[in-house]
Amino acid sequence: QKEVEQDPGPLSVPEGAIVSLNCTxxxxxxxxxxxxxxYSRKGPELLMYTYSSGNKExxxxxxxxxxxxxxxxxxxxxxxxxxxATYLCAMGLDTGGFKTIFGAGTRLFVKA
Amino acid sequence: ETGVTQTxxxxxxxxxxxxxxKCEQHLGHNAMYWYKQSAKKPLExxxxxxxxxxxxxxxxxxxxxxxxxxxxxxxxxxxxxQPEDSxxxxxxxxxxxxxESYTFGSGTRLTVV
Numbered sequence: 001q002k003e004v005e006q007d008p009g010p011l012s013v014p015e016g017a018i019v020s021l022n023c024t025x026x027x028x029x030x031x032x033x034x035x036x037x038x039y040s041r042k043g044p045e046l047l048m049y050t051y052s053s054g055n056k057e058x059x060x061x062x063x064x065x066x067x068x069x070x071x072x073x074x075x076x077x078x079x080x081x082x083x084x085a086t087y088l089c090a091m092g093l094d095t096g097g098f099k100t101i102f103g104a105g106t107r108l109f110v111k112a
Numbered sequence: 113e114t115g116v117t118q119t120x121x122x123x124x125x126x127x128x129x130x131x132x133x134k135c136e137q138h139l140g141h142n143a144m145y146w147y148k149q150s151a152k153k154p155l156e157x158x159x160x161x162x163x164x165x166x167x168x169x170x171x172x173x174x175x176x177x178x179x180x181x182x183x184x185x186x187x188x189x190x191x192x193x194q195p196e197d198s199x200x201x202x203x204x205x206x207x208x209x210x211x212e213s214y215t216f217g218s219g220t221r222l223t224v225v
Contacts (some may be wrong), residue, residue: 008152041221043217046214046215049213092211094210098157098162098167100214102155
C-alpha cells in the first residue's frame with residue numbers, strides 16, 4: 001500500500017464549480033499536511049498548510065484534514081480557469097527528519 | 113532575484129555526456145533538496161543538504177552526484193545517464209525546524225537520448 005494515494009485525474013469542471021480534491025494516507029502518525037499547486041512548466045508552490053486536524057480557509061480555498069479517516073481534502077470555490085493546474089498533497093512527521101511524502105498530483109482543468 | 117532559481121530550464125544529453133544542474137536560493141534557508149518528478153508519479157526525494165550535512169536516498173544511482181558548496185548553491189552532476197532518467201528535476205529549499213514547507217524552483221526538464 002502506498003503511503004499517500006491521490007487520484008491523478010484529470011478532473012474537468014466548468015468555471016464557477018466547486019472542486020474537491022482528495023488524498024488518503026496510511027501513516028496515522030503524520031502531523032502536518034500541505035497542498036501545492038503546480039502550473040505547467042513551473043515548480044510546485046505552497047497553497048495551504050495545516051497542522052493536525054480541522055479546517056483552514058484562505059480565500060476560495062479550504063483545506064480539510066480528517067485524521068480519524070486518514071483523509072485530506074482541498075476545496076476550491078467559484079473555480080476559475082486560472083485554477084487549472086496540478087494539485088499535489090504532501091504530509092509528514094514533525095520530528096526533524098526529512099520525511100515529507102508527496103502524492104502523485106491531480107490534474108485539474110477549469111473550462112471557461 | 114528572489115526565490116529559488118534553477119538553470120538550465122531544459123537539457124538534452126546523450127548517455128555518454130556529463131552535465132550539471134545548478135540551483136540557487138535567495139531566501140536565507142538552511143536546507144536544500146533535489147527532487148525527481150516523473151509523469152504520474154510522486155515527487156522522489158534524491159538528496160538533502162541541511163546545515164552542510166548531506167542526506168541521501170539510498171536508491172539514487174551513483175550516476176547522480178550532488179554538490180553543495182554553501183547554503184545558497186546546490187548542484188547535481190550527471191554522468192552516463194539512462195533514458196529512464198528523463199524527468200523534471202526540481203530543486204527546493206526550506207528553513208529547518210520540523211514540519212516546514214518547501215520553496216521550489218521551476219525545474220530542469222531533462223531528456224536523455
